[in-house]
Amino acid sequence: MGLFDTLDDRLGDQLEGVLCAHHDRRLTKLGWGEVLGDGATGWFSPRVPVRHGNRIRLLLDGSEALPVIAKAIEGARSHVHIASWHASPDFKLSREPGEPTFSELLTTVADRVPVRLLLWAGPPVPMFEPTRKRVLGNQKAFTENSAVQCVLDSRERSMHCHHEKIVVIDDEVAFVGGIDFTALEGDRHDSHEHPAERPIGWHDHSSKIEGPAVADVAEHFRSRWTEVAGQKLPKPVVPAPVGTSSIQVTRTVPERNYDFAPRGEFSILDAYMRALRSSEHLVYLENQFLWSPEITEILIDKLKNPPNDDYRVVLVLPRKPSNGSDTTRGQLGRLIDADGGNGRLVASTIETHDGENTTQVYVHAKLGIVDDRWLTVGSANLNEHSLFNDTEVNVVTDDPVVARDTRLRLWSEHLQRPVGEIDGSPAEVVDRVWRAAMEGEGRLTELPGVSRRAGRLQGPLRGLLVDG
Incomplete structure (x- = not known):
């Protein structure tokens, strides 16, 4: 590791700590401090109706x-x-x-x-x-x-x-x-x-x-x-x-934007944090960005201390986020380090082929599935914008039928296999089918350019510059 890479790495860690401390102070002041502070688990935020x-x-x-x-x-x-x-x-x-x-x-x-x-x-x-x-x-x-x-x-x-x-x-x-x-x-x-x-x-x-x-x-x-x-x-x-599913509508509403929420609302962050902390077997995320240190810290801890032998984290991200920066790569590199070569983490992007052409598929999705019993979808990316500063709306359900059916439909699409071939143990499918697909000629490919030193500084620096 060169001197510049070492400085980038260390400064990234320090700035990330400053950013997380800032978010903690901000949410505590607004009455939302428990979202970041007490390690709460569960499938819904207690702050909004189910x-x-x-x-x-x-x-x-x-x-x-x-x-x-x-x-x-x-x-x-x-x-x-x-x-x-x-x-x-x-x-x-x-x-x-x-x-x-x-x-x-x-x-x-x-x-x-x-x-x-x-x-x-x-x-x-x-x-x-x-x-x-x-x-x-x-x-x-x-x-x-x-x-x-x-x-x-x-x-x-x-x-x-x-x-x-x-x-x-x-x-x-x-x-x-x-x-x-x-x-x-x-x-x-x-x-x-x-x-x-x-x-x-x-x-x-x-x-x-x-x-x-x-x-x-x-x-x-x-x-x-x-x-x-x-x-x-x-x-x-x-x-x-009209049905059997329990649903919670979660939001990000920054403080002081509206009279109806003068102290803001951060229930999307709350729901994600609780579900990821509760994960026992599988975290499946499709997202345009993976910048948020609050989110990745939970995943890092899970990868270092897996709750079960079959614990897997599967990420589907774009090859390059829309602004061209490498902030996602910095966080992804930290997750790879936390996995330590144990094979619990898979990070993929999507491309498609027809014999003559190869086209990148931009992942704009904002979806999470945990343990085939929790699902969220909406407008929120896993970055500081969506979790703290933009207005966003997601829905959350703990309906295991919906969560599992959605995951299988998505995996069928990405792996180009019928659901019947991939409806077994998620860990077994990841290890046997998903990894092989990334090495073949299918749609999935390993996310390139991943390194802890790749733009490690950019994510927290961007967060500090735009998050007042």
Whole structure:
């Protein structure tokens, strides 16, 4: 190890300690200190309601999710409420011939029922997309000659954004996930096959929720809309039970952004921390980023002190995060060190082939599964932005049928094998099938460039610079 690498490594450790201490002080001051401080376990955060009697279905990849969302919007009988990081008027939710644009779809529905669209206003200075100029132009396109109401929210923390992606139809069905209604920075229309002739693939998810938990998603939209638009909406009625799943709607809401949460909410962080601490056999994470030292410290401890011989941590991450930095690599290198060659950790990315072309598949997903009995999906990445500073919405369920079914569907997609061939012990499948797939000609490949010294300094330094 060279002198520069040694300094980078040591400074990274020191800055990470400063960053974690800052988060601890901040959350303690806000009344959320136990999230980081007491080693709490369990499958739900005690800070927000758990709703019983729901039905939840994971919609994997854009080609599965977007048409379902479009059909639900088309069938609205009372109202359509959408909150998103960004949305493009010319985006289409289906590749079928003759499909309307997003703007046309919303305009048609708005002739019958109120359609409210809440978007991030963009950064105050045009440092990154979507710029405020672009967002203002899109707002005009959504509302011109249309009854659609489109309101822009600029109440973000400095250097952060409104990142959630939710749709609520009639307060009876909700969609919560990571898919934006735009082709900006990537084409959301990808399928389980991830065809290789495309410039880049796109792996992402949403969830369809029915039952009492819909009221919590609807209430979140109502709270933001009321403050930003100045328009009071009726409090949502809690739907009747329709299924057997318990669901918790978790959020990141930074303090001092809204009157409805003056001290903020950090239940996404709380839920992740509790579930990872509770893990006994398997942690499966698909995420765009793995920067958060709070998250990786738990995984490091688990890898060093595995609760069972069959304990495995399986990560699916993009080859390179969207800003091109190597902060994920620094944290991943620490996890590799903690594993110590014991084979409990697998870190993969996705690419697809067709004989002539090889295309990278960008992992934009934000999904976690623990022990086939806990699942979360939503808009939150595993970084300081999503867990502390952006507005985010996730859903959590402890339904083992949903968790296991979703994992098997995803592993079937990635391993290109029928579910019947991979439905055995997760550890055995990881050791026998997953590792072999990374060495072959399939979709999975080992995440390249992993080293504890690769950009070790960048993650905590970025966190300190943008997290006040």
